[in-house]
Amino acid sequence: MRYAWCFAVLACGVLPPAGVQAQHRQVVIYRCTDAGGHVTLQNDAACPRGTREQKQVVDVPPPMPTYQPREERMPAIVAAEKAREQADIESALPPPVAAEERKPPPPLFQCTTWEQENYLTEDETPQERCAPLQVVGLDGAPQAAARACQGVADQCQAVADDALCQAWQRRVGEAEFRWKFAGAADDEARHLEYEQLAATLANSTCAD
Template sequence: MRRHLITAAALLLAVPAAAQQTIVIYHCTDAGGAVTVQNDAPCPAGTTQRTREIDPPPPLPAYVPMAPPPEPAASTLVPLAPLTAGERPPDDPAAVAARAIDLRSLPPPPLYQCVTYDQNRYFTADAEPQSRCQPMQTVGIGGLQGLGAGAACIRVVDTCAPVPEQALCEAWRARLDEAEFRLKFARGHYDTRARRDEYAALERTLDASTCAGVGDR
């Protein structure tokens, strides 16, 4: 089995800035139609290979907690009475067309790059960093490790930063590749169904934005 695949963005963030290079993602399709996504080596002989190069995202800045929103001011507006059927003007087709929003003219939703205490990196749409239980070293009687010393952990928060707007399309495609990998290696009916729903939702979001048709998935 191929070693665990990581996304291009995660691999890029794991190396020093001076050594960061363009990452090549290989999409390999075998004779049976099975697709493998990898970034460590070209596709093996006998498979169809497609490649995509991605640029390194900028390094993560330090996480700064968001300030709470200000309290809304009390409204002094008096609501208007609704128009009756006779008073309501008909919709002008030209005005309706002008008000219609083409979803593909909008950028994709924001994403955040996060890193855990053990240096695992991931993308998320949640602006609130996750907290995790980092194991602590425990010792038994006499200061020896193990020997029924028990276990303990400390709560730590992931470090997250927003993905720059110019890197959003690549980040969303990398997130879709991650979901595709999880779907291919899902176990059991319920896990497969959940992974399929996750992949479909991410694909719809990407296709309904300015990222649709940009680059090769």
């Protein structure tokens, strides 16, 4: 038997015409079979004359509520959380330093990983990373399923004094990007990192 389908019919249910879903909780599905055995399913429209009609009432699920950000659903709670976070951050920051008492910022080191990725750090001890090694069998053929690596230390050198202020500005900018764009906006650890670096820059001679 062949079937002809009209209107929007889905295995999980049939949606009513536009605007009906908001007004009614049910929709009537008509199964129409003509003399040639062709079957048509249609909603809220009776079968034409000359066809055999079967009718079924289907419950239509209510529309999904419009998404609302957490800040809109519970503004007081979110505001209190942000206030607590800001208070915790401010308590961890050093107090402002008067301009005449400011000193040069701490040393920075420009480092490069084995993958040729560059970064700035205050840590003078290079990080060690695991660089993958190609594993071969006894016949010298590569073994794709095998995994091995060796520790490779990052290559680091101290930033020159005359470039230190510019490097610190870049360091602070990168921390701000990680906090606001590279992670979650509510990432307190990244927010604290940014604020601490920004305070170090603001309390140094680089802020002049």
